[in-house]
Amino acid sequence: MGTLCMDLFCAALTTICELVLPLIMRYITNEGIRDLAALSVKTILMLGALYLVLRIIDGIANYYMAYTGHVMGAKIETGMRKDAYAHLQKLSDTYYNNTKVGQIMGRITNDLFDVTEFAHHCPEEFFIAAIKGIAGFAILAMINLWLTLIIFVIVPVMVLSCMKLNRKMKKAFAAQRYQIGELNARIEDTLLGQKVVKAFTNEDMENQKFDVDNHSFFGIKKETYKYMGAFQTTTRMFDGVMYLAVVVAGGIFMVRGMILPGDLVAYMLYVTTFIATIRRIIEFAEQFQRGMTGIERFLQIMDAKIDIFDEPGAVELKDVTGDITFKDVSFEYPDDHNQVFENLNLTIRPGEKVAIVGPSGGGKTTLCNLIPRFYDIDSGEISIDGKNIKSFTLKSLRQQIGIVQQDVYLFSGTVYDNIVYGSLNATKEQVIEAAKLAGADGFIRELKDGYQTYIGERGVKLSGGQKQRISIARVFLKNPAILILDEATSALDNESEYEVAKSLEKLSKGRTTITIAHRLSSIRNSDRILVLTQEGIAEEGNHEALMEKKGIYYQFYTMADRLK
Template sequence: MEKQQNSMATPALLRRFWPYMARYKGILCFDLFCAALTSVCELVLPLIMRSITNMGVNDLSSLTVSYILRVGALYLVLRLIDGAANYFMANTGHVMGARIETDMRRDAFDHLQKLSDSYFANTKVGQIMGRITNDLFDVTEFAHHCPEEFFIAGLKGVISFIILAGMNVWLTLIVFAVVPVMVICCTRFNHMVRATFLKQRRHIGELNARIEDSLLGERVVKAFGGEDLEREKFEQDNGRFLDIKKETYRWMAAFNTTTRLFDGLMYLVVIVAGGLFMLYGKIEPGDLVAYMLYVTTLLSTIRRIIEFAEQFQRGMTGIERFCEIMDADVDIFDDENAKPLENVQGRITFEHVSFEYPDDHNKVLHDLSLDVRPGEKLALVGPSGGGKTTLCNLIPRFYDATSGHVCIDGRDVKTVTLESLRRAIGIVQQDVYLFSGTVYENILYGRPDATRAEVEQAAKLAGAHEFISALHSGYDTYVGERGVKLSGGQKQRISIARVFLKNPPILILDEATSALDNESEHLVGQSLARLAQGRTTLTIAHRLTTIQHADRILVLGENGIEEEGTHEELMAKHGVYHKLWTGAAALDKPMM
């Protein structure tokens, strides 16, 4: 489950949102101007009706055809202005909201690119996707309607109060006395609705993660006959989401019912108090008509605010979820004085390096020192959990050492730019990741500015050109999601071609052949041997037979480096490596 965070206060969220709105303040100001124009038509209509009614009641002879036509022409002009202003609000105003949503999504994605592996290890992908897609959809409507609706409501409220106070101050005060009570009650319900919306957003992320997990593992599900188990887990999450929505609708129903009761109360005040004032000659009949129309306009505006309250809470929830991404700490970043790493020779030095994972403080390396010469082929072996992969992850700064220094050519990796550091390092992993696209696009990822001829040459060096050419569309063959249309050996050779194209001086091979069959392992092994030529290479060995020709072999264990030397030297010692080698050979299976 994702860690639950305390809900942020609305003013704090609005302050975080304002910089995105401020980029389009010119459009916003004109949008509010148009909102004011649309309000004029509604506010003028009661005055027109008041004038006609009073003239008809008090002096019918003064109500001429010419006057009625002039008033009608005025109202027609106002309606045309209202139509033009409303078109701008509905069109350009919504586009402004969409641009703000786009800007926020871009910033969220950029921030995600900077976060370390520990963040993704503790946060479900479904949650992340929900935050940068669904949650930000609601921001478009919020960004457009929030300032617009509140501006219109405030404008109509103030102008209505001024006009009505000019007719009868006491009746106006009685009518408007209901508004603060209504606002207080609605605000309380708003908080409850907001809380349930936040629970909805968090749980839909969990539901997305559950669906993603089940669909990506569909072969395992089918292989183990786990369909019923997956349905049961999904039904639990789906039922929980239904319960949250029920809670949301209960609060929304209470919210809407309360506002309708206040609507009736305000009309009741106008009918009773207004009727009494008219009975005692304190107000004209036309004034009472204007009162009723203004109250209707005011209630219509309040209802729009109430209807918008749901969208407001959705928007605030979306902003809050966005802020949770943006507030995630960037653990790995460039030092302000970082310089590019250039002319890399490939010397790698570990100076008294210790490391523990930041989330669970699991200590993996302790006071490890190591010097890897330029061009040296270094193999790392040992039991799982001995720190082989962790040691290699410190070089490209997927994690930073807890203490000590990791250096390349004598320069601490923390003092060079991440872009230049990672450009100098090529990584081939056991779990190959191919992007959804063509074979060509996946190889080109190694160096996006490469020519097609360079891509094909990289594939030839990786031993992949022949099988790629045999595919139905050659290099333009679609590989499917995560390369599902290719075999393990084919995917691995494409990943090797990607590194050939990158042409880095330092190479890390993380159990690159352990998941392959013997034939594929042989072909991939040949490709890796060509790739390693002339490069400083660190190989994490899963099968000991793949590293017996390494320049140096390190045996890592709980106490750090337990043995080191060539294959022959380590076998002659009859120590840990000898036991691992003879044990793996006797069992005729890879050493774990």
Template sequence: MSTKPAPLRRFMPYLLRYKGILLFDLFCAALTCICELVLPLMVRTVTNMGAENPAGLTVGFIVRMGALYGVLRLVDAAANYFMANTGHVMGARIETDMRRDAFSHLQKLSDAYFANTKVGQIMGRITNDLFDVTEFAHHCPEEFFIAALKVSISFVILSRANLLLTCIVFALIPVMAVCCAFFNHRMKDVFQKQRRQIGELNARIEDTLLGERVVKAFSGEEVEKQKFEQDNSRFLNIKRETYHWMSAFNTTTRLFDGLIYLVVLVAGSFFMRAGRIQPGDLVAYMMYVTTLLTTVRRIIEFTEQFYRGLTGVERFCEIMDADVDILDEPGAVPLQNVKGDIRFEDVSFEYPDDHHKVLHHIDLHVRAGEKIALVGPSGGGKTTLCNLIPRFYDPTDGRILLDGQDIRSVTLQSLRRAVGIVQQDVYLFSGSVYENIAYGRPDATRDEVIQAARLAGAHEFITALHDGYDTYVGERGVKLSGGQKQRISIARVFLKNPPVLILDEATSALDNESEFAVTQSLARLAKGRTTLTIAHRLTTIQSADRILVLGGTGIEEEGTHAQLLAKGGVYSRLWNSAQALNETSL
């Protein structure tokens, strides 16, 4: 049985942060409610006096009544302004707080979460789903508070006019509520479906736009249109279902409105004929019933907004409930003066989602400053082994030490600051060249950024760009070539200046000229650092201090390039196959 709090309970701490604004908002709501409820009393007084004592309707009396109502309207206007302005800002602040917490929580989630969750769904939950929270946060307490006041005050006033008629009218309201509850439940279900489908639609659009070059290369425009049309049609069908239940809901409320007015008109007329209610009281009664029905109808109509907001809160909770697998252990301390000595002690690893075991009892010592190369077939665990060092995942068994300290006993921030990664698939943020390099160390000076670019062999091509370091690189760096993006990523790591370096097939996707330039940059970057290089091109790792061959059973071979060739094992076969492939291509 789940012990997680209900969405409303999860939402309350955000609301209570602004309890001062909330309380004053409710006070203003009470003022508007009182101003509205006073008018029927004034009309009753004037009507009864006109019917029973016309002489009492003096000019002074009428002016006083008008002045009183004018003052009430001014109070109502001021209170309503605060509710509409500051109250909505409070809701926007709550939405901002929730979005901030959701984004912060996403930063803590492991790669496993993002591997199993569509980015479009995540984006929908922290943007669209929280839009309705602003209205929900503001109107939810306000509307229910106003409704409670109007219903209770109306009941007291109407009971004094005619208790029997009041009981008849109020007896119909629960029946109306029960009938509407059925439609409310249906509406909630369909709003949840609508939210999920918006996420799917976002994911579809994102997938197509990010892969637009592949789409064009394979003439897949029609295929993508068909996929989009399917998702778009599903969304239309859900919207149809939404409006079906909304229409049924609104029709029910209108029917009950008519029924209650009919009861008041017929029964009230009989009571007035029998002398049990005065004409002014019946007029006031009709006005109060109108106010009452407007309040009930507003609450019912607000139910749509309520469920939209509640659905947004529920989907927010789904993000916040995602378990943080990788976090600082209690008592974790920052790494200091990192040398780069790494030990794997009986390390095994399996992915948590499918329990596929990748690493088996790995024992490995990488000395500070040593250059290690990892080779082997795809799926052998090379990238996984390297990903364990910055704790993108934690080992299933065993432990990893950095300078003699278990990496789980040090803070994540200091650990990841000590590790630099250059990957095959370079990711550049939408922004300038300068901003992408400076991401390696945001507090760096411009001179330090330029020096990092020089070391990475990127300064010359950057200065040749239209705006130099201020050139916009486009989404994911699409305005730059593969070699240019790679050298910018290397400059980013140069600026970070980590003692441990991981090169994950950093040159495998480049042409020969770009590979040569990037290889030179990587050689400068690796100098004096503990370096682990994952490579498919064996020619790039001949100078490594040690080469490890990873296979299904773990580290199958270990040694220098010359030693492994002389051994005539797995590495030798890989080398000979690579040489034969090169000769065939020539």
């Protein structure tokens, strides 16, 4: 607030300098015409010295506005971006399922750039305009009231015309921002999938799709520039009308002795300053609209509902044994209302190894996503160690759950960075030990820079098996009480699958483990196997019991054997 007040004070100082010059010129002109001999060099030098001091003050004040004012705007932008990013971390999977990442990136980068200029210039520009408008009207009215009224009658017509064009510009800028997000999303999608594009030789098709979005963006910008051109032309036309009024009406008033020549000179200078101010405010409307659009799009992120949050009185989950219970659980996805479970009941004992199999769409992954509260259930209760998971803080709940997925996500950075992500306070020795337990230490040391090897975006420089073992090392370092393996080996070749399976076997020891698998041979040794269908849990038991039953599991297993 202090910086803003100082910025406005400096804006007032620069305005005073502009208002004093016409008064100096008025005095010199009128005195010269009335009695040139009475106008001494000393008086002129004193007025010149006064104006020089004012210009020095103006320079200092302008530097403060240009530097500190912009820094103030940048701080606001930085704070907004921090808030937006923190809010995005709290949003559920439902939000990301329905929002393009390119749109989000545009909102927390490009849109907030314009907020910097808006936050800095908006207060000072309107403050300067207010001072010039009020002070200018008062001074001009003292010089000649009738001429002032003629000028100020034109102003409301000018403002109304520009406001109408302004609204159209705002819509155009909003459409422009949205289309930038669509372009970002298109570029991101294509570049991340560039291997698929090349594999199917669909470069031409992707170029055509990009051209459609790119030309759409061009059309929106063209529309924006049309309104900008109309806006600027309108302001210039009204400038000319105001100057014409001063020249014609002022000239007639001077001929009739209603205004002195010096007063007319001062009047013209004031009108020039006033017109420049109006033009600056009107032209600032473009920046204003960009800033307002940026703020509106920022607020759309901040207004996004946080679906998953800590319940009042939530406590930390500690000393977990790993007992998991689903009691009458019903769930449907919030965005498409697709019913997945209805009155599902399931109990997993501490340290038990449970495998879940079944047809696609049966809810295997969804069931596992409900335990760490990636989604909240509609009814029923999920409990850990006899307590509702909603009674625990999200952070402590998720700290006790380790997840290894088929689609491994590694961050851009080094091997070490990705393993230590499992426990940021871990020592180097602990990281290496986790890699050894995951069977990853050997190949890591063979890499160019060992643990400090840069692996590229999403780990593109590593094989599938290497990425999977690094993700397992990350979970070893986390040391969770509950382990979820979501088809962790289904995308690997036989050799990699064997190595990863050994790592997973080590990882699951002493932990409650839930395994989702399509390769049924990998779950034969599970304590219990659940067959999950759209109707719920259709079968359960160990491998031998389910094979003897010759039901759904038997069909899956024998079919897998025939396909070998």
